[in-house]
Amino acid sequence: MINKLGQIMLYVNNQDESLEFWTEKVGFIIVSEEDNGQGMRWIEIAPTKKAETSIVLHNKELIAKMQPELNLNTPSLMFYSDDLDKLYQDLSGKNITVGEIVNMPAGRVFNFADNENNYFAVMEKK
Structure with a gap:
C-alpha cells in the first residue's frame, strides 16, 4: 500500500543552472548528489531537511x-x-517570472517559472 509520495523526477536541460535556480533563488537545499562516473548524475533537492517529498534533477537529454x-x-x-x-515578494525580487496572486476555492495561488521556463504553482496553506 502506498502511504506517501517520496520523489518527483524533474528532467532538465541544464542540471547546474536548475540547481542554482532551486537552491539560490527558491531556497531549497541539496539532500544528496550522486554521479555514477559514467555520465549519470542526479541531484536530490527539497524545501527543508524534514520534507517528506523531494525533487530529483535529472539530465533530460x-x-x-x-x-x-x-x-x-x-x-x-x-x-x-x-x-x-x-x-511572492521574495521571488519577484529575484527576477523570477511570477503570475498574479489569484483567489481559488481552495485558497490563494500564484505560479512561477523556473530557469527553463517551466511553470509551478504555490498555494497558501496556513
Whole structure:
C-alpha cells in the first residue's frame, strides 16, 4: 500500500543552472548528489531537511537516450506556503517570472517559472 509520495523526477536541460535556480533563488537545499562516473548524475533537492517529498534533477537529454519511451515533460507541481505574500515578494525580487496572486476555492495561488521556463504553482496553506 502506498502511504506517501517520496520523489518527483524533474528532467532538465541544464542540471547546474536548475540547481542554482532551486537552491539560490527558491531556497531549497541539496539532500544528496550522486554521479555514477559514467555520465549519470542526479541531484536530490527539497524545501527543508524534514520534507517528506523531494525533487530529483535529472539530465533530460541523457534520460531520453537511455529510455526513449519515458515521458520527460515537466510535472504540474503545487507547492504550499504559509506566507504566500512574503514568498511572492521574495521571488519577484529575484527576477523570477511570477503570475498574479489569484483567489481559488481552495485558497490563494500564484505560479512561477523556473530557469527553463517551466511553470509551478504555490498555494497558501496556513
